Amino acid sequence: MIDLIPVSLRVNGVRYDIDIRPWRTLLEVLRESLGMTGTKRSCGEGQCGTCTVLIDGKAVNSCLYLAVEAQGKEIATIEGPPAGDPALQQIQRSFVSKGAVQCGFCTPGMVVATKALLADNPAPSEDEIREALVGHLCRCTGYVQIVEAIQDAARGMQDAASQMAPKGSD
């Protein structure tokens, strides 16, 4: 039986060459091999969303994804790139200022999922936000503050984008 296999994972823009066992999930490798514990483990079956990461920009449950299958893909986690990620930071600020963080265990997954949502849909409606949160459980907030935080983050990112845009473009 093949045991350790070498893989090269790109996480938050940094390349990690490691040897892993093929039955390791991406969640296990992030937390246990790379020491990135911001991605949480909870239900282990894709229901709670705490383990959400982005693979090539798309939100996935890292507990249901083999690490070997992430080889060659861009993985983004809550830790973000070393130089920082303005989108992630805006979302984090909004979660903080709108009271969307209580126990904080669902928060990293929610924040990462929000990044994917707003990349696809910069101005989501309330319904679209709620739909995007399907698969993310929060037991503390009742989601109200989370929905508000995402609305706030969307506004914040649009404001930032309009400031960046060359004058006269609107």
Add this chain to the structure above:
Amino acid sequence: MNEQIRREFQVLGKPTPKKDAPLKAAGRAEFADDINMPGMLHGKLLRSPHPHARIVSIDTSRAAALPGVRAVITGKDFPGVRYGNLPRTRDYLPLAIDTVRYIGEEVAAVAAIDEDTAEEALDLLQVEYELLPAVFEPEEAMKPGAPQLHAPAPGNISAHTESQFGDVAAAFAEADYVREDVFETHAVKQGMLEPHACVGVWDSFGKATLWSCKMSPYTVWRQLAMGLDIKPSDIRVVQTYVGGGFSGGKQEAMPMDFCALMLSKKTGRPVKFVHTMEEVLTIGHMRHPMKIWLRTGTTKDGRILAQHCKLLANGGAYSSIGGFSIFLAGAMLNLPYRVPNMKFESDRVYTNNGFCGALRGHTVVQMCFARDSQLERIAEDLGIDPLEIRRRNALHDGDVTPNGFRINTFAFDECITRVAEMSGWYSKRGKLPKYRGIGFGCGAHLSGARLMGHSASAAEIRMLEDGTVHLTTGSTDVGQGVETVMSMIAAEVLGVEVDDVNYLKVDSAATPLDPGTFGSRVTLFTGNAVKQAAEEVCRQLAEIAGERMGVDQQDLVFRKREIINRKDERQRVSLKEIVRWAMFQQGRVITGRGTYGASEEKIDFQTGQGNLSPAYNPTACAVEVEVDPETGFVDVVGLWGADDSGTPLNPMAVRGQVIGAAVMSIGHALYENLIRVDGKVMNPSFRDYKMPQATDLPKLADFQHANVITWEPEGPFGAKEAGQGAGTGVIAALANAIYDATGVRLTRLPMTPESILFGLKGVQQQKGNRGP
């Protein structure tokens, strides 16, 4: 005057983000499962597959021989001392020794180099069981000849309470109207997202340290000492961030905690345990399923004269704090209403199921469901408006209940009014389209209970030379915002910014003793202690500053990091300067201590007489639903709640708490149900244990909450509880709304689409029978 104090708040009363939110949002808050120590081993627990069995033998040899396994332990590795909450109810063991009493009970534990190996080792443990007859329902368990779970509890009666106030028989005889109903509630779980986790180190000098996500670290500390039969001073419990609590086991020492320490002792390595969600949902700690028989007598205008309640609680295999659970149900039977005569009888019964204890709202939730559902029926029978009957019976400021609750502040009437306004009650009730309905529900809670054992809180403040504040208490943040509101209280008194206060997590080696986070006690109990500690620091600093400034210390005020002469505001000195002077020139350590014990008032737990809490808070809510008559599906389209949480010290946290509590109750009422078949949990998974998702709730515009502001004299700066009360009225409101929409009266939880659909068929049949 109160208004004036509130206006003068520098820090309190303003929506303030949680201090730890930036760290949590960045994924950098270290939860217990995030701890990794050099040489750390991973533990796993073997659990009983049988609901009731004698352990004949355990052969650990094959497991121990598996490469990578470092140690295997069974119940016999512990001293055999039972632990628990009250001397009478100590029935937990770290691992079962000769008997297992429910499916999932911990039987043995292994430590191995990784989780995979530990899991593999479990399969190699050979346990020989002798099966014993099992019993799952309380009625069965109470019958003569039923299997007995615990020798000291004949008839499987785990706890019994009885209380009577006033002349109940006479009041019923006098009543114009009497009705009886039976309600049934179900097993539901706390559903915190962070599974239980811990890391244990028992060093070669005999000192045991546990890092864990505990709500009540000092309870854990004592229980560990009990179960390990060692001195508490040899144990240290260090709190990590807590990923949700709700009393789902994080308030007690659990088998994993004992095993992490014992396996560490045997291996000389740190040992980590993390439950899978399947384990979390299988093991004990859940809401008590109850049968509630409730008889109420009223005058013809709907004034309650008497209530008599008989309650049977399915306690599961162990006590937990079940004795208090049923006591509380009886004590809170009346609130938020005036019930001059009341009688309560209840039994908590051992069965071969996972054990039950506290869960947000504790047993008040079940009682409110029963009582406020029944009150609605009474109103209907007597032709009284549902809001009016509640107003007629409402408790008010200054009332003393027959069981001795002294109600200082209780803006129940205003809560009802606010909800009626926000929800548009009078424009909706009776006027909504078919299959759309609106219902009202009320409840109440207390701000911490005076308990038999450790009840008081303490706080300690130490000033640092840069003018910042080092604040410690024994209260843990579990997401509700303790670290923020305690910092706000200290900052308010000391005239500094919230960020100047460093609130440390609980460490039994360093922080003051405290019963912990439960029962909505922290803001009031610990908050008062923090306020007192800060005031003591101010007194010390004012003394020094007064001397240096040549000002009477009575004239000094603390504001914006300065100490100011109120008579001549030009005379001011920075806080930092005074602290440094005191430290550097006088060698003084500026520390302040505060305590709050809620006075030494005694509660008679036999009769139920006594003022159980320093403060009580009412809540009211309206829920609007739309029911699909062909499937029974319920859509919750609106929820409007109002609470009297006293003066909200951090409105952002209060809002988070009350909305969270309401949503949890929606889940418990409609979707969530821990299904047990012959003691086996059929749905130990978030796939099948269905908590509300973002799409299950009303839109932002139709989901509103209002605080009716009062000034509670017992609270720090007028505050009362916020985290539990708001959920207590929601289930009855839903039941009443479903009735309004469909004519189906549900008395059994959960209110499933199936029960509504078949209920509708029954209603239609009845109509048919009655003719046009």
Add this chain to the structure above:
Amino acid sequence: MTYLKRLPKFEYVSPRSLDEVCGLIAGTSDDEVMLLAGGTDAILQMRRRERVPRRVIGLKGVAELEFVRERADGSLAIGAMTALHTLLSAPAVSQRYDLLRETTAQIGGPELRNVATIGGNIAGALPCADLPPALMTLGARIRLSSQRGDRWLPLDEFFPEFGRTVAEDDELVAEISLPRPASNSGGTYLKFHDRHSMDMTVVGVSAFVVLDDDGRTFRDLKLAYANGAPTVFRARRAETVLRGHALTDEGLEAVAETACAESSPRTSWRANGEYRLELIRALTKRAIRLAWGKASSRKGTKP
């Protein structure tokens, strides 16, 4: 107790082509080899030890199984490894196969749809799977590939009994083909579950209606069910009741009655069979009405 354990040990291979996959599974049994598509179910099956394969064949690298293409004959070809998210964003699906889009959108949440595949949803052979009823009513055919060659069969014939498919151990679902829907057609999938989303389906009903040219009567009606029986199935007798007739309350009652007679939903702790039957009755009528409405509104539009 059955634990959700960590994954069992297995060997992992990642073929790059369908040929390679067929070669890898030739002469093996399902017990030793497992095909891993999206993995959202398969990983859990392994964690529950329902399956403990010696070798896992990861399909994520087989690019030729990932496509959504309109063929010259007007049909739509979908590669088995197409993720649900890709289906949702494919213009051809949104424009012509609203039933498929609507069904896909009701499965899981974004994280799951980004990974789960159409092939996995079919090959899992679960009676509660949502795509098979919708695909059956759309007239789906599937291509099974093996070293022995390809064969096509109607999806209706794919699930002989609970948890099984007619695919041999050396075959895999490679492609799904949908005929172009008639211009005056419409379909809907009604998924009933306790919450609004993210639930196992209690009952799912797919109805696909083709109107006659005059738009007043049913030319064709197809009905298929999730969790109406041990397998996803088509209610063939119920489908005939309204053929050639107009939409009437009595007609709908008759269809629903027949569909119930053809169903055999099970009672489990998740739901009672009796209640599932009530759902089948109610949702059959509702789905046909909705599908009829869609077909009527599309009548006259260009296919």
